[in-house]
Amino acid sequence: MPAPQRLLMVCLGNICRSPMAEGALRARLHAAGLGMAVEVDSAGVGRWHVGNPPDPRAITCAARHGVDIAGLRARQLRPADHDAFDLLLCADASVLQAVRAAAPAGARARSALLLPWGGFAARTEIPDPYTGGMADFEHVWTLVDAAAAAIVARTAAHAQR
Numbered sequence: 001m002p003a004p005q006r007l008l009m010v011c012l013g014n015i016c017r018s019p020m021a022e023g024a025l026r027a028r029l030h031a032a033g034l035g036m037a038v039e040v041d042s043a044g045v046g047r048w049h050v051g052n053p054p055d056p057r058a059i060t061c062a063a064r065h066g067v068d069i070a071g072l073r074a075r076q077l078r079p080a081d082h083d084a085f086d087l088l089l090c091a092d093a094s095v096l097q098a099v100r101a102a103a104p105a106g107a108r109a110r111s112a113l114l115l116p117w118g119g120f121a122a123r124t125e126i127p128d129p130y131t132g133g134m135a136d137f138e139h140v141w142t143l144v145d146a147a148a149a150a151i152v153a154r155t156a157a158h159a160q161r
């Protein structure tokens, strides 16, 4: 089996979008028997919520879809992440810009927007649900879960080669 691919989901606060993306991807990888093929983590470019669990609405939304993200704790993106991961997958364009601005010279990780990288064509950015309601969190779940499904399909195809 090839070396595990290391993917870091990145958003602003690491309490809404990126922990939901981490949870969705982990769950789909596990269900496909590919838990060992991809290492998944998440981080935020901001530090307001470091050490906190995901937003209660994110926890509730993930739980409705059978995924437990209550044990995750927010952390801030650190310089070493740019070498420890293969890909930093960002929730929106401003996060991607902040990630690229923070990349140390010569860092090996690539960075991209999660939805286009996952093959999701209908939109490129995951809207920030923080000031919204449960419907906004459900919309985020739909987006991150679609990207997760595409990443798993791609990983499965790669693993069979």
Ligand code: 4NP
Pocket (backbone or CB within 6 Å): 011, 012, 013, 014, 015, 016, 017, 018, 044, 048, 128, 129, 130
């Ligand atoms: P996230 O959402 O980036 O999806 O985790 C946010 C969480 C907190 C804040 C902004 C966005 N905040 O400003 O505290």
